[in-house]
Amino acid sequence: xSIFNARSESQSWVWPxxxxxxxxxxxxxxxxxxxENRKSRRPFANQQQTTRINEGQxxxxxxxxxxxxxQELLKKNDALEKSLSGSSSQAKTLNESLxxxxxxxxxxxxxxxxxxxxxxxxxxxxGSGFGNAETGDxxxxxxxxxxxxxxxxxxxxxxxxxEHRITGRASFRCVGPTILVNDIKISSPIEIRAIGDPKTxxxxxxxPGGILADIRQTDPSMVEINEVKKMTLKPYTGSTSARFGxxxxxxx
Amino acid sequence: MIFLPVIALIIGAAIAIAIRLEPVGGAGGQYLAVAxxxxxxxxxxxxxxxxxxxxxxxxxITGFVSNILIAFFLAWLGDxxxxxxxxxxxxxxxxxxxxxLALIRRQALTMFNDYQTRxxxxxxxxxxxxxxxxx
Numbered sequence: 307x308s309i310f311n312a313r314s315e316s317q318s319w320v321w322p323x324x325x326x327x328x329x330x331x332x333x334x335x336x337x338x339x340x341x342e343n344r345k346s347r348r349p350f351a352n353q354q355q356t357t358r359i360n361e362g363q364x365x366x367x368x369x370x371x372x373x374x375x376x377q378e379l380l381k382k383n384d385a386l387e388k389s390l391s392g393s394s395s396q397a398k399t400l401n402e403s404l405x406x407x408x409x410x411x412x413x414x415x416x417x418x419x420x421x422x423x424x425x426x427x428x429x430x431x432x433g434s435g436f437g438n439a440e441t442g443d444x445x446x447x448x449x450x451x452x453x454x455x456x457x458x459x460x461x462x463x464x465x466x467x468x469e470h471r472i473t474g475r476a477s478f479r480c481v482g483p484t485i486l487v488n489d490i491k492i493s494s495p496i497e498i499r500a501i502g503d504p505k506t507x508x509x510x511x512x513x514p515g516g517i518l519a520d521i522r523q524t525d526p527s528m529v530e531i532n533e534v535k536k537m538t539l540k541p542y543t544g545s546t547s548a549r550f551g552x553x554x555x556x557x558x
Numbered sequence: 559m560i561f562l563p564v565i566a567l568i569i570g571a572a573i574a575i576a577i578r579l580e581p582v583g584g585a586g587g588q589y590l591a592v593a594x595x596x597x598x599x600x601x602x603x604x605x606x607x608x609x610x611x612x613x614x615x616x617x618x619i620t621g622f623v624s625n626i627l628i629a630f631f632l633a634w635l636g637d638x639x640x641x642x643x644x645x646x647x648x649x650x651x652x653x654x655x656x657x658x659l660a661l662i663r664r665q666a667l668t669m670f671n672d673y674q675t676r677x678x679x680x681x682x683x684x685x686x687x688x689x690x691x692x693x
Binding site: 317318319320321322323324325326327328329330331332333334335336337338339340342343347 | 559560562563564565566567568569570571572573574575579580581582583584587588590591593594597598600601604605607608613615618619622626
């Protein structure tokens with residue numbers, strides 16, 4: 307017998323309250339911070355309004371559509387250049403040098419051997435590291451930047467981070483829970499593909515005291531490196547226009 | 559009977575987990591969390607009103623729904639117009655929840671004391687209850 311049953315004459319309130327309680331429980335379960343949404347909720351833990359505002363600004367779907375369109379147009383452009391060059395040997399030479407420049411600057415697909423590096427957040431602090439974004443357990447923009455830099459230094463001919471090709475204009479930044487590569491949002495796990503001599507690249511990556519050694523020290527499962535015999539990197543699909551710089555005209 | 563709301567709360571959470579709904583991430587999750595806070599306040603308020611015998615069904619249900627919606631949209635609106643209404647909602651509903659819980663505790667204590675005295679009055683021969691005059 308509950309002590310409250312002494313006043314059981316008017317307990318009609320229990321049912322509505324229970325019903326709303328049910329809904330509340332449902333909502334709480336949805337708002338719960340779990341392994342899956344931990345990363346995206348973490349930056350809001352300090353309740354900074356600016357983080358919440360910036361979060362909603364990027365329309366990823368529209369961006370993906372645009373990027374697919376760019377890729378399509380680039381392919382068409384390639385085909386046109388090739389058909390133009392078919393007519394004369396002069397045009398052919400010209401086109402060859404054009405394609406060379408394009409492949410150098412990351413505007414064409416590139417195929418070849420290389421390595422794939424996976425960087426992912428450590429799963430160790432699941433749930434407990436909430437609100438502490440500065441720990442070494444997550445992959446930061448600087449980690450990606452340093453890996454890419456090391457790959458360039460060890461002779462990688464083309465690099466792509468999560469399918470985004472790294473060009474001379476590439477940038478890496480950190481906004482909230484995500485890393486921006488060329489202003490495109492990516493998040494863990496991060497896949498860095500590099501074309502080059504696999505042995506040299508592997509050696510550079512596994513260098514004792516190197517960048518990856520740093521990350522491995524925190525948690526060895528954060529890094530994974532695979533050698534690949536043949537892979538294709540997609541071309542750079544961002545803007546290539548220049549607004550301020552102009553190529554000087556050579557006067558004869 | 560009185561613990562039914564608590565059981566319902568657990569069942570509600572269990573349903574959400576059982577049907578494998580994805581927990582909301584990002585800023586949306588944060589707005590939902592603040593709406594949960596409003597919901598907690600409303601349910602505590604309903605519980606209190608029930609114990610005090612002032613419960614009104616229409617007031618409770620409209621209050622619950624509107625508090626949740628207002629908390630959610632106020633937090634959202636605050637972020638659109640760059641005023642941190644999120645904090646305002648969290649503070650207001652947090653304070654109210656504390657007050658409601660304090661009142662529930664007092665009400666429960668009163669009821670418990672009532673119950674004890676009534677028990678004593680009903681069987682004054684009980685050995686556990688020393689009579690007033692003895693001390």
